[in-house]
Amino acid sequence: MPLRAHLLELRRRLFFAALGLVVGAVAGWFLYVPVFDLLQQPLRDVAEDRDTIVALNFAGVATSFDMKIKVSLFLGVFVSSPWWIYQLWAFVTPGLTKKERHYAVGFLAAAVPLFLAGAALAFWALPNAVRLLTEFTPEDATNLIDAQTYLSFVMRLLLAFGLAFLLPVLMVALNFAGIGRAETWRRAWRWAVLVAFTFSAIMTPTPDALTMIAVALPICGLYFVALGVCALHDRRVDRRRRAEGLPGLDGTMPPPPPEQEQPA
Template sequence: MPLRDHLRELRRRLTFIALGLTVGAVVGWFVYDPVFALLQRPILDLAEAREQTVALNFQGVATSFDMRIKVSLFLGVILSSPWWIYQLWAFITPGLTRRERTYAVAFLGAAVPLFLGGAALAWWVLPNAVALLTEFTPDEATNLIDAQLYLSFVMRVILAFGVAFLLPVVMVALNLAGLVRARTWAVGWRWAVLTAFVFAAIATPTPDVVTMLSVAFPVCILYFLALGVCVLHDRRVDRALVAQGLPRLDGTLADEDAATA
């Protein structure tokens, strides 16, 4: 596909994503109140447990309105995740065969649960992070937390975890599109594991190792599962090429393997 067509397709997909996010944000606007109550629940539980005044503070006149817009957009990303994940997949893998598209649809069906699972894991980690960041408040002091900063922190953590759990989808998509071989992912597994642990250490601002490992291990497991899918795909493609007398995707031939053996 020529570069101009790629750019045109990218613009088309981005337009679809924007429309989906807009619809999700409109829905988020109407469910703002219960969602906001849920987002501030860790603060209220912490205040009750410590018997201290810990509350969100809306400093500016328009802060509450601004936060409603931000939370609505955040909910738009969550609610429209099946739509924008599909659009990204469709852009990355436009030239798949019919059989590969079947596998792609099946694996894409796992992308949404992975994204939501990452968001759920972030929500599980969040109370510990809030407790750690506020535990140095003196007993007789009042902790008024800036609502903008708190909710922005919560939304960034949830989205970061969700996107991190989409890693296997991206790996398999690039492999099915013929852009990255499984061997490339396999060679870089050490860097992938290191990156997973660094991400877990940064995304979980708590001192306990258990929380960090509970984040890093799922990311590593998903990486190796995706690597296994890529290996199986490459083997199937190589067998089909050899059966036609063509070189494999890595440039080797079956005769060369026989001679080496």
């Protein structure tokens, strides 16, 4: 596919993804109140434990309205996740055969729960992060947190973990598209582990190593599961190519044809 066609396809997929996000944001608009109460719960817990004021502050006249729009869009990302994840799959793997495109069902079945699981893991770590970051407030002081800043912090945390859990699925998608072989991912496993623990240390600003390890281990586990899936797929592709008389993508040559007996 030429570059112009790739760019047109990218624009098309982004348009469809944005359309799904808007539809999801409309649904998020009606879920604003319970979700916003849920986002405030870590602050309420800290305020109750320390018997002090820790609350969100709406600094401007239109801040509450702006907050509702942002939370709706934030929820739209999760509500429409099956749709925009499919658009990502459709753009990354346009060259698959008709049979291989059936893997889209398995891709979505794995990608959507993983994205939501990553966000759930981040939400599990959120109370510890809020507790740590508000510990520096002096005694007898009031901690009024800007609502926009707090929302941006929560959004970055949940989306970062959700996308991190999608990376192994993207590895498999690239492998199925013939872009990255399992050997490439295998050689990079040390860097993958290092990046996973570094990411966890940055995104979970808590003083204990247990939280960092609890966050990093699932990411590492998903990486190695994806590596195993890529290895199985590469083996199947190489076996099929050798059966067709072509060299495998790993460089192995097909067996020579059996010699025919010469007539007497």
